[in-house]
Amino acid sequence: MENNKRIDSKTNLGILMLAIGMFVVGTVELVFAGVLKLISTDLGVSVATTGQLVTIYAVIYAIGTPILISLTSRIERKKLLLLSLFAFILSNVIAAISPNYIFLMISRMIAAISAGIFSVSSIAFAAKLVPPEKAGKAIGTTVMGFSSSLVLGVPLGTVVGEAFGWRMTFTFVALVTLLPVFGIWLFTQKVKGEDPVPLKTQFSILRKPAMVMGQLVSAFVFIGQFSLYTYFTPFLHHLASFNMGKITIAFFVLGIFGILGSYIGGYSVDKWGVKKTLFVTIGSRVLTFFLLPLVGEHPIFLFLIMMVWSASGWATTPANQTYLRSLAPKLADMIIAVNTSFMQLGIALGSAMGGLIISNHYSYTSLSWFAGVITLVGLFSFFLSISLSNRQDTIQ
Numbered sequence: 334m335e336n337n338k339r340i341d342s343k344t345n346l347g348i349l350m351l352a353i354g355m356f357v358v359g360t361v362e363l364v365f366a367g368v369l370k371l372i373s374t375d376l377g378v379s380v381a382t383t384g385q386l387v388t389i390y391a392v393i394y395a396i397g398t399p400i401l402i403s404l405t406s407r408i409e410r411k412k413l414l415l416l417s418l419f420a421f422i423l424s425n426v427i428a429a430i431s432p433n434y435i436f437l438m439i440s441r442m443i444a445a446i447s448a449g450i451f452s453v454s455s456i457a458f459a460a461k462l463v464p465p466e467k468a469g470k471a472i473g474t475t476v477m478g479f480s481s482s483l484v485l486g487v488p489l490g491t492v493v494g495e496a497f498g499w500r501m502t503f504t505f506v507a508l509v510t511l512l513p514v515f516g517i518w519l520f521t522q523k524v525k526g527e528d529p530v531p532l533k534t535q536f537s538i539l540r541k542p543a544m545v546m547g548q549l550v551s552a553f554v555f556i557g558q559f560s561l562y563t564y565f566t567p568f569l570h571h572l573a574s575f576n577m578g579k580i581t582i583a584f585f586v587l588g589i590f591g592i593l594g595s596y597i598g599g600y601s602v603d604k605w606g607v608k609k610t611l612f613v614t615i616g617s618r619v620l621t622f623f624l625l626p627l628v629g630e631h632p633i634f635l636f637l638i639m640m641v642w643s644a645s646g647w648a649t650t651p652a653n654q655t656y657l658r659s660l661a662p663k664l665a666d667m668i669i670a671v672n673t674s675f676m677q678l679g680i681a682l683g684s685a686m687g688g689l690i691i692s693n694h695y696s697y698t699s700l701s702w703f704a705g706v707i708t709l710v711g712l713f714s715f716f717l718s719i720s721l722s723n724r725q726d727t728i729q
Contacts, residue, residue, distance in 0.1 A: 344520070347516070348463075348471050350521070351455045352474050352477060354455060355476065355479040356479065356486060358448040359479040360482040361421075361424075361503075362390065362444075363482060364491065364494075364502060364506075365386065365390075367490060367494065367566060368499040368502055368566075369563065369564065371494050376431075376434050381688035382434070383434075386438060386441050390441045390442075391680035392445075394446075394449045398674065401449065402450065402453050410461070411517065411523050413450065415517060417450040418447070420446065420447035421510060422511070424440045425440070425507035426507050428500070428503040429500045429503040429507065431500075440503075459471040459472055459474070480591065480595055487585075488581050490502045537664075541660070541721075542721045544661065547657050549675070551653055551672055555676050556679045557707040558680075559680045559687070560684065560687035561625075561683075561700045563683065564688075564697065571697045571698075573629045573630070573632060583636070586643070587639060590639075590641075591644070594643060594644035594645060595651060598650065607652055615645075615712045617641055618708050620641075621638050621642035621645070622704040686707075
């Protein structure tokens with residue numbers, strides 16, 4: 334009995350290490366918005382050009398992850414996770430010592446590849462460490478690590494960047510990543526790889542128009558989100574004259590309500606259904622984008638709108654994934670994998686379009702108007718998907 338308890342405790346520690354790994358991966362992807370202006374100034378490039386590093390990261394993640402997951406599927410899982418974290422540490426070291434924009438771009442490419450492999454593999458790995466009836470909790474704990482990066486990782490990384498320079502933010506992440514490296518090595522067991530799922534099979538779900546339009550909901554929503562979020566630091570500086578202290582608080586608020594929104598999204602789907610949830614959450618996002626430019630002189634209202642924006646934004650993702658899975662229950666895992674690619678492409682296009690708007694000398698408030706319009710397109714895409722799904726049989 335005592336031996337079993339030790340095994341259970343060791344497994345729990347292993348899952349915790351996976352969550353910490355997701356935390357550092359999420360921090361590196363999202364913290365860029367907090368240190369964007371610092372990087373721009375230090376490297377002597379425009380804010381718009383610096384923002385394209387978010388685009389590069391997302392494109393590599395979206396396109397590379399499905400391919401690399403297929404190519405590495407036969408590698409023993411624990412070994413693959415450790416290798417991906419070593420590559421992730423390397424990417425942050427390169428970022429910290431980058432003498433110019435090109436080196437920083439290379440570091441972002443390596444980070445995207447390693448983060449993509451780790452994120453997808455760790456979720457499946459967590460499920461295999463525990464009995465089937467406990468897989469949901471194991472996955473939830475692992476994914477919570479990514480959500481926690483919103484609350485702790487992004488504000489903390491921003492504070493470190495402001496106090497010691499943006500390079501220390503990436504140095505800090507590299508050092509913290511050593512914890513999950515040793516933790517996964519010590520507290521998890523080996524899990525053999527599996528036969529790869531061909532890319533053709535993975536993307537076969539896109540043969541149905543309702544599924545395509547449903548996936549595009551995520552793309553449009555994330556285009557809107559990251560056309561503003563990527564440049565949120567200069568946006569708040571120009572809109573409300575926020576200093577870095579207030580901007581850090583703003584990111585902390587976004588993180589807290591982002592996690593709250595993730596919970597609300599799941600609860601709302603169970604309570605009121607996926608269609609009502611998506612209508613309310615996407616509609617709320619549209620409204621907040623249109624209101625943000627109007628409340629710059631009123632910090633209380635600005636923070637209230639940011640709370641609604643973040644909560645509704647993070648509530649949308651689990652709700653839409655639930656909707657997509659309902660269209661093809663037998664292909665649920667592949668649907669989520671493809672949806673992740675659509676979201677990352679949305680991040681890429683959003684940050685690119687935001688940079689394009691700024692580089693053409695439009696005001697930073699224009700980002701919020703654009704985000705509102707493109708998110709409204711996402712809402713129409715959702716209505717069209719529902720209409721199409723009502724006319725066709727469920728995908729088998």
